[in-house]
Amino acid sequence: MAAIGTRGTVTEAAGFNPEADVQKLRDAMKGAGTDETSITAIVAHRTIAQRQRIKEAYKQSLGKDLADDLSSELSGNFRSVVLGLLMLPPVYDAHELKNAMKGAGTEEACLIDILASRTNDEIKAINAFYKKREWNYEKSLEDDVSGDTSGMFCRVLVSLLTAGRDESDTVDEAQAAVDAKEIFEAGEARWGTDEVKFLTVLCVRNRKHLLRVFDEYRKISGREIEDSIKREMSGSLEDVFLAVVKCIRNKPAFFAERLYKSMKGLGTTDSVLIRTMVARAEIDMLDIKAEFLKAYGKTLYSFIKGDTSGDYRKILLELCGGE
Numbered sequence: 001m002a003a004i005g006t007r008g009t010v011t012e013a014a015g016f017n018p019e020a021d022v023q024k025l026r027d028a029m030k031g032a033g034t035d036e037t038s039i040t041a042i043v044a045h046r047t048i049a050q051r052q053r054i055k056e057a058y059k060q061s062l063g064k065d066l067a068d069d070l071s072s073e074l075s076g077n078f079r080s081v082v083l084g085l086l087m088l089p090p091v092y093d094a095h096e097l098k099n100a101m102k103g104a105g106t107e108e109a110c111l112i113d114i115l116a117s118r119t120n121d122e123i124k125a126i127n128a129f130y131k132k133r134e135w136n137y138e139k140s141l142e143d144d145v146s147g148d149t150s151g152m153f154c155r156v157l158v159s160l161l162t163a164g165r166d167e168s169d170t171v172d173e174a175q176a177a178v179d180a181k182e183i184f185e186a187g188e189a190r191w192g193t194d195e196v197k198f199l200t201v202l203c204v205r206n207r208k209h210l211l212r213v214f215d216e217y218r219k220i221s222g223r224e225i226e227d228s229i230k231r232e233m234s235g236s237l238e239d240v241f242l243a244v245v246k247c248i249r250n251k252p253a254f255f256a257e258r259l260y261k262s263m264k265g266l267g268t269t270d271s272v273l274i275r276t277m278v279a280r281a282e283i284d285m286l287d288i289k290a291e292f293l294k295a296y297g298k299t300l301y302s303f304i305k306g307d308t309s310g311d312y313r314k315i316l317l318e319l320c321g322g323e
Helices: 018-029 036-043 048-062 066-073 076-086 089-101 108-117 120-132 141-148 151-161 173-186 195-202 207-221 225-232 235-263 270-280 285-296 300-307 310-320
Strands: none
Touching: 018 036, 018 048, 018 066, 036 076, 036 310, 048 066, 048 076, 066 076, 076 270, 076 310, 089 108, 089 120, 089 141, 089 270, 108 151, 108 235, 108 270, 120 141, 120 151, 141 151, 151 195, 151 235, 173 195, 173 207, 173 225, 195 207, 195 235, 207 225, 207 235, 225 235, 235 270, 235 285, 235 300, 270 285, 270 310, 285 300, 285 310, 300 310
16 A cells, blocks of 8 residues: 555554554443543554554454444444544545445535545555445446436546546646637537536546646636636536546645535534545645635634534544644
8 A cells, every 4th residue: 555645644653552552442442331532542543554453453362343343332423433544545435435325315525525536546446445345246336326326427427437547747738728728618618518528638637737727728718617617517517527626726625625614504514524534634634724724714623623522523633633
């Protein structure tokens, strides 16, 4: 597994001893009641790699699965965070995608958040784990997405699932001008929108090239590409194209906005809050916090504190890593 980014709030615990952690976790689950504080102190302050070693040590010394034991001891949102932290990133993403498509209705936001923001390698790993999981009677992630979504929205997700984005740094100036012109002519410049053109450019080209395309687009059309997407599209298709553009421009800012929207107003969209905090804690949470403060004038920490409670609040604040 590639090294996780160095912009996370969760870093390697010094003097790490998996056996000692196992003993503390056992003690936390012994007898009547559970010591959630001890569980938080361990899982929120170990890296993904360290948590895997704790899981192995737990199974070795007890012949039981740590996630199963914690699952039966904990409940609610706190349990969701703890169990998410115990999974490898592609397994967690696969698990979230599966849940998003279970039963009646689909949580489109989950499909968009994950598929628009992950790298090619991350998407390949998610695809591989998805197919391996026991839930899966040989269905691929693409099969499930195709069965659960439709139309152009489905086509964009399937394109992202191929993990075929160019990840080089090459900018073809002439091609950038052509791409911008084609998107303009496919949208603003005509009646009705040719969404395929948007897909072909936004889901295939590399980041540096796309930033040039966005500049060229502004010159041709007099507005940002995000504004055109909002004018030309609606619903989930609009959401997925906007997510792709925002992730290309500034991924931490995209996640900061997702966190803000999950907490502002009445009620909290816990699924988005949990997924973002768990998935980004070790990658770019420091950058997400900085973007949050810049965009909303308040700290992410203060938002989480005001919007959640109990052990759920405590563990999220630990992952947030202070003000």
